[in-house]
Amino acid sequence: MQTQDLFEVEKAADTQHSLVQFSREQPMDRAMRLIREVFDERHIAVWAYSGGKDSSATACLLLTVAADYRRRGLSLPPIYVTHSSTGVENPVVAALAMAELTKMKAFAAKHDFTLIVLTGEPDLNSSWPGRVLTGRALPTYPSSPTMDCSQSWKVDVGQRLLKEAMIKADGHKGWNRPVVMTGVRSGESAARDVRIAARREHGDGIWSNSDGDLRLTPIFSFSTDDVWETLGYAAAGLLESYSDFSEVIEFYRDAGGGCVVLSADAVRGSSTPCSTRSGCWSCTRAGKTDRSAEQLVESNPTKYGQLKPLNRLRTYLVNIQYDWSLRNHLGRTIAKDGHIEVVADAFTPETLRKLLIYTLTAERLSGVPIISAAQLILIDAKWSASAFFPPFTAIKTYFDVVDRRMYEQAPEVPYMPPSPVPRVGRIFVGEDWYQVTGINSMAGMRDPLMELHHESCDIKLKALKNGALVCDYEEGRKRAVDEDGAMDFLAFLAEDYIRDYCRDDNPDWTEGYRIYQRLGILTNGLGHSRMMDEILRRSQWLQSKDLHGQRSVDELKARCTVLYESQAALFDCV
Template sequence: MDLFVTAEIRKVVPLEQRIDEAVGALLRLMRQGSPLCAAFSSGKDSSAMMVVFFIAAEKALEEGIEPRLMVLHSDTRIENPVIHKLARSEMDKIRAHAMKLGIEMRVEIASPTLLDSWGPRILGGRSIPSFPMTNGDCSNDWKIKPMQTLRKRLLPVWGNGSECITLTGSRFSESAARGSKMRQRGESAYEPFRNRQGELCFSPLADWSTDDVWELLGLVRAGIYTSYTDAVDVIKAYADAGPTSCAVINDGIAAGGAGKGGCGARFGCHQCQMVKNDSSMEYLLEDPEYAFMAGLGKLRNFIAATQNDVSRRLWVGRTIKEGFIAIRPDVYSPAMMRELFRYTVTLDVLEYEQACDLGIEPRFRLIPADHAVAIDYLWSLNGHWDGFTAIADYLEIWNGVVRYAIPESPVIGCEQFPEPRFLHVGEDWAQACGDTWAGIRDPFMVAMLESCMEETTYGKSNPLRLWDVTQRTVDEQTGKQIEEGFTIDPESLLFFFEYEAERLIDDYRSYRENQGRGWTARWYLQYGLVKIPSMQVLRHDDAFKRTAFKRLIGVNGSTVDVEMLIEASSSWDEVDETVKKAFLSDSRRTALEDAKQSRTAQEAQGDLFALAA
């Protein structure tokens, strides 16, 4: 029984009445001819919602109505393997049951872009994990944004001129906070509401209690209700992992935008750092059936244990503001990126070998080949590692030359974050590099092929002429050519690993340690293995220039002399107020000033005690 919900929600209503009300509301939408779309996670609430939908759909078919439903699912690519398998299995059942009933059904999956995926994002040095008390933007990049992109592309087509209504499994009684948000949005179990983006959404189970949901799934398992699923796998997943679920997608769709404060899920991403302890993983690992996930738990715990170790961070800022870059712990250091990469690829190989022994498909894959190339590109682009370092490690691990075990008790360095310092570099990276050749254009390519290779102009204010580095596809809905984002060409990827990778690793071996010239990244672009959208060309050009500048001042490569950086930079008190405002919010600046005054007062008090002694 839900004890901690408001009185008006905690009404004792028979389940049959709850089902009749939800089915009646869905039937009204079907009779109106409203095209429907369902957000499906394979959790208990969305599963119950799909059961109710099919009850309504069968009634609609009896009335001669032909209901249509598009099911949308979000896959972060690092879902708990148990949930990943469950979701795929349940979606297959949805397709099969819809086909059996003659219901028009379409099932689509939203996933983050290649660069936003966990490997390139964290191990590639684009960001650090979202830890407790931080922004939690991972839920937006891995769940909300991909779903919004998919909905924007598919809903107008699915609606065929009519406005789609999105069904969610949100319930008032999930928590006091969620219930409050739902009321603010005007959600109800009787009629659709509009989210912030003006989209129509509907929560047919809004008034249901947790007991109602489990009772329905129990009746389905017992065969009292016949539906697309027997609910056995859903109930087993919760029984094995504890009473947890993820409602980020429901909240994101209902709100009509990005969520705030992180995902709050405890039964989703196996590398989630937004919770202190992953209780669902701990429950599962108590069962020998799920022992294959032990390495994933070790990796997550290693990342959590080292989150405040500033020696594992990169201290060189990436953005110029008011002529300065910040000198402070930022993303992971090149050494930490490579360490995590080695652990992660080792986990992939061990899982692959175990799966082969069992005669099954691997249950997870953290770094597929295209992600390895993306990480290698980013390492080279940003001057961390060069000479195909990531690919060298990748092949050595997969070929059985070496394996890397995750330490149970990692060595932790300094965990005190210092005040930010600032290094003057100039107005932009081109100015910082001076006369040094820098940027995305390769001197050899320009000299040898300038007159025989067609070039494209990128940018307007500072145009850059370059060979075409974009990937285009034909939109299946409009028939027009559209640019893809950052992509790895699949055919080139196959040829690269089959014929080129080992030779290139040997040829570029001398560039691997502390070079950071961007040789590898340029190779990927020149040979068409990596494709970038035109709107990102100038951004990548700036990154190449930044790498050239870092090499000029000796702070590129796998090791950075932090003491030298601190000595060359200016302290908080030595820069203008405009610089401070450019890098830090008002609240952060106030907090730093208060901390400084507190330390000064403590030091003064200490001096007085010393004099008195």
Template sequence: MLHVVHSDTQVENPVISEYNKRQIRSIEKYSFDSGLSIRVWVASPGLSGDYLVSMLGGRTVASVGNNTKCQQGLKAVPLDKIKKEVRKFIAEQKGIKPKETEIVSLIGTRFDESASRNRMMKERGESATDAVEVMADTGDLVLSPIADWEAFDVFGYIGMVRSKKIECYDDFEELVQVYRDAGGGTCMVNSYLANKEADKAPCSARTGCWTCTRVSRDKSAENMIDSEDGKFEWMRPLNDFRNYLAARHFDPSARCWLGRTVNAETGNLSIMPNSYSPTFTKELLGILLTMQVEEEIAASRLGIAPRFTVLTLRQVIAIELLWARYSYQKPFTAVRMYRAVYERGARYRVPDLAAIPKFTEKDIAFRAEVPFCDEDYDNPFNGLRNIEWAAADCEETTLTRSGKLVTRVNTGSEFDIDEEGAELFYEFDLEHALNRITLNDSPASVAHYLIGLGTVQLYKGTESEWDRMLKVSNQVHRLQLQSILHDPHAIIAKLATVREGSFETGQAVLDLV
């Protein structure tokens, strides 16, 4: 059996995403008609690796320049997970152990693609004729059939398929059109129909994630949007969002400056540019929800399915939970915004980019250290303990690996939000939740509420980390830091009283702020 593995980052250019889905259907049909035995596997990041959830939830920032962290979370990790599933499937079919299963992966990398790709392929020893072991710990073998091809070889092959000189699962007509659209209306494949070589590079447009900020401009998306027939104008909001994100990336006011790892000896935290700030992440969520609902309205008027979906309710609730974990917003801000946009007509727009100053990495170079902990910081109910359940004598507890007592929670192989549970919460439980937990309550109370519903599944073994982060979250709330997390100097001024009060006089910090 041939196993076809496809990577879906969930933030692909939506035109390419739909094209890929049609390609998978073509592969399945061709294999069926030809009597080939295949199975298609799609690798996508879970919620813990979801790019938008992580970025808007305050866990990470966009990847820029040479930073490839996004590639790890969106492609490498999901693909590794899928490969393990494929290995397990094959082992079960053959009645052997997974580690005894030999898999040869065929990939389309080429030495000619770029200098960096050439270097990495040579380091791995990739070959067009010999399968090489690229991961010593897994024993995975990789064969690169077109490693020695140049761009003209690739498009020459496409031309041969289009002229029906080579049989293939697809005629590649749509592929050529995609290249034309992404390249601004030009594609040199036709040159090969007459066996002519063109003087210019063929169809060199590259597509990728619509969120990508590793490049200064998304030229392929811009070419599509600016096409004369206007058929891709609906993609403009996505590109506007991407450009706004890039413009604010090094903006000091768009960053959260409070570190999240407490020095166990001093009780201090670092002041440094962390993830995006509460204000900025809230703004980004509003913009994304607005572009999504307006696309749904536009698609409905055209009698077609929405051409993109950026955030599901499940993802919004995941963002809600992360905001509670980091004390980013008042309780249930994310679902309040979702309801405001979808049910009450609220709209959030991308600001005028021309009015935004140019920021560089130097603008976020500031570093400091501040006192953070007080005598109440390590109160057992400041972390992953539900004080209401404990007071009612209905709290189930468990011990973490480090011996700490925490509330027993649902755990599994990854962080997850039950999709059906998310829908039921929004439809039937939201009003009760908003009445039970007020805007003045600690953001961490949202985490306890959602975890208590059973809607949330934490990654097995991370209870200690959640306990630690909820303590930081509650401390941020008690010290009233939420509104100034974007301002390092305001944080320093505010937390100077912690040392004066808590460490020297023993007074509670809450009495000083």
């Protein structure tokens, strides 16, 4: 069938006319034409870069067109590049992405066009240490109803960076509205195609999303072959690109387990290019095996050996998902009828302490930063607020591992098969845990020591809607830990506080949280005083009833006022 006949058939079928274009121009030529149209219409370009092959191919074409514009003496609008870091990416990919961003900046400087790189990471509470090691939530498992980690670590960060780029773009006068470019391709998976269709995304030029923002997906209809062909042209020097992508190609080759990536000498060949994906080293949603990480280690143990302790920790987390003996059975909320549930929930305090040890050990053995000083303080503060441990236990654990080299890797345990969640019963609590008058008026977020020095420390009290008085500390947009303050605390004060407060007979395990506030290291989120006051009061009440810290299922069962007898068989397995 002739090209014109194909055109008439497709037109009559009322399909996307992108198929028509494919019969007339090559995918790379088409993508660069679409990018040129953005520049021709004087739009500022905003590009979301991840470091993967699709992202690299799009960046290659975008910056190649930009360099061509400047070489021809044409004016070029500013280009913004955003890059989000989850904090737990495969360290090989993370290092690769940062190296490529550096090359982009050098390429822009060489060709005299404006390239602005914006990077970001999840907020403190949403980070992997802030989410898992604090005990706030379990890892995101395959059975988890939502991908909270992906939303918090990628989507939210990406949207925040995009919003920042759009605001900055508005400050450039003389240019038209920004167009956001992505490396989305159709046909990668059924789930992705559903989302693409919902957005009405296409590859025929600039399109608008539901908010009216302008978008462009230049490699929308690229096959995997087309992606590798683009990188192959750059590697062969047939495209003037910011990179030869040798590190990108090497990574996919090593992670693919036998797949052959197109080489510079054979831009198009018969071999099937590698489509390996590699995400976070901590990804428990991927299932029992992270084949990409294992293949990297197998392909070059010397180069990728740093992944072994990280993958060991990840595998441990996957294998213990249904080990109910490692779960805290005392609920975190008190119902309106005054009962607290005794049911397998998040990890036990001792499991969290062990996970901190395993993580710090993996960090030291791999050389990959995982827990910052601010995150460590947050872990310790949350353990204290929940009365999991005496104050500064997490800090003491940190010194044991880091300074005293008490390393302990995650154990190699068998995978526990799925089983029903054990539900033991309920403990009657009543309402006296949250009395805000009398002797209980000094509980929660009250800080008697600071109040004694209110004139010199300028600490005032504020009344909550329920009548409770709390210290009126400064609040921020979200709960935050000052990184410099955290580092100073670890260097100069921590040992003294561990000596004075970190003991089992401490009458108030929540004191650590208030000390961090008192020192100005920890800041609550705006409007969170009521929530934190309730958490601290509940923890103090639990300690007064010997329900704090590590409690066995048998202990809790004996305290239940209501037992779920139908669950008896499940109790025994725990």
